[in-house]
Amino acid sequence: REIYEGLHFRNLPVLRYRLQLAWLYLMEDKAKMGLALLTPVRELPFRGWLLQAVLWRSLNEPAKALQSYAQAEKAALAAEDAAGLDHTFYTSYALAAEISGQIDQALALFRKAYQLSPDNPDACNGLGYTLADNRRELPFAAELIAKAVQADPDNVAFLDSLAWVRFRQQDFPGALEAMIRTLQLMQSGFDADGVISKHAAEIFAANGLQLMADFFQLQSQWNIQEQVQP
Structure with missing residues (x-):
């Protein structure tokens, strides 16, 4: 330098x-x-x-x-x-x-x-997740995210997107399955912005698992606080 x-x-x-x-x-x-x-x-x-x-x-x-x-x-x-x-x-x-x-x-x-x-999985996931997060074109969003996951089955971001689009489609058991896989693969520090934990909280709650939902809601808040601290 x-x-x-x-x-x-x-x-x-x-x-x-x-x-x-x-x-x-x-x-x-x-x-x-x-x-x-x-x-x-x-x-x-x-x-x-x-x-x-x-x-x-x-x-x-x-x-x-x-x-x-x-x-x-x-x-x-x-x-x-x-x-x-x-x-x-x-x-x-x-x-x-x-x-x-x-x-x-x-x-x-x-x-x-x-x-x-x-055919790029990041491009598919980016569009698919944003559509799903904003409740738009959910069938197309699910198709895009499935394509991304097929290309990279162990990608935590893609699996979180899969869980979230299923949640938006009110397929709560399917969302839970994808979220559990996400959490199994997620490494420490990956969820710095707390988004995955927030998704997990909503998905666990939708499946009647309130204790787990409360835990991940707290985890999401903790991650956000850690991120904004100087």
Whole structure:
């Protein structure tokens, strides 16, 4: 990093040094320093806007990340270089929209990711879970999630999605089966945002297992508190 800092401060107009140093700051968990390098630049290339989006996401600023993703897409289209606008880009863009509460935009972006790579399990799961979570097109959501699980049967995120779409379809025994499998495979620290524990609480309650529901409700609250602590 010291080498790139020296190159940057001796060659302030050279954008590639600025971008490389910002990326190194991201790797060192110094996102604010990375953003301080990028935000003064009015016209970043696609990779620069994408890096800025990731920096904002690392600071838990999804709305600002969303703006940077939009600029990244605009820059790629203006340069007539859509190589970076793949399913991975649109999945990340969609997640920022979802976290920002822009559900319709998130679904549109997840659909783009799926259209670009309909056999990719992450693209299938992203669209399927978001549809299920918002009670939309549940049969299609279930089909997408089943496709993701078939591709990666031990993926905890996919299994949680399977449990959740079954819950939304009021298939409570099926949801319980998938959730038990999720919990069996889930490693410590995976559920940092408490979402899986929250799903587990609702699914156990729907199956009349109130003691387990209460436990996972408390677990969800604990995970959320741990995440927000400085």
